[in-house]
Amino acid sequence: MQIFEQTITVSKNDLDQLNHVNNVRYVQWVQDIAEAHWLKNAPKTILDHYFWVMLSHHIEYKGEAVFGDELTIKTYVSKSEGLFSIRHVEITNKTKAKLIVTSETKWCFMNTATKKPNRIPLEVAQLFD
Template sequence: MQTFEKNITVTADDLDQLNHVNNVRYVQWVQDIAAEHWNSKVTKHISDSYFWVLLKHTIEYKGEALLNDVLTVKTFVEKSEGVTSIRHVEIINKNTNKLLAASQTTWCLISKETKRPSRVTPEIINLFN
């Protein structure tokens, strides 16, 4: 499994009324890293042919992030079979190496032409193994 990651610095816009990162922001980061990983790997032909829709999302919150914390957001695809892929995301405080949130999402591949579910092709599977 190939891991894709990036660092994020928490800004005031990420905070809620308790002055820690709002849970909705974590969900946004999970979605953003998935899209960035996909876009970093696929060819123009693949991106012109398919898109993903979210079927199921679970997230476990394990700690809080505060203003100016540097976070590492990591993702990888666990498996792809049929029309779905299971993706994991971890959000870690870079300074303490503490896991702050862990997510598992099930995505469905959709054909842009038919707007219907499409089997995940071997070409796509190989890009993320």
């Protein structure tokens, strides 16, 4: 299992009316890191022919972050077979040394030409081992 990680610092644009990171922002970060991991690992030949769509998303909020906090966002794929892939994301507040968000997302592998689901080829599944 390959872990992909990024670090970000909470900006004022990330905050809600209570001056905590807005829940919608966490969902955006989950999607952003999934895309960054995919783009980092997949060669152009695969990127030109395939893409992913989100089918379901479960997120658990365990803590909070505020302006200036440094966050570590980690992701990994736990399962990739048939048409579907399961991706996990953990967001840790480095400033407070606390896990604040976990998520599990089910993605469907799609063919760019047909816009229909496509079985995940072994070469794609192996991109995240």
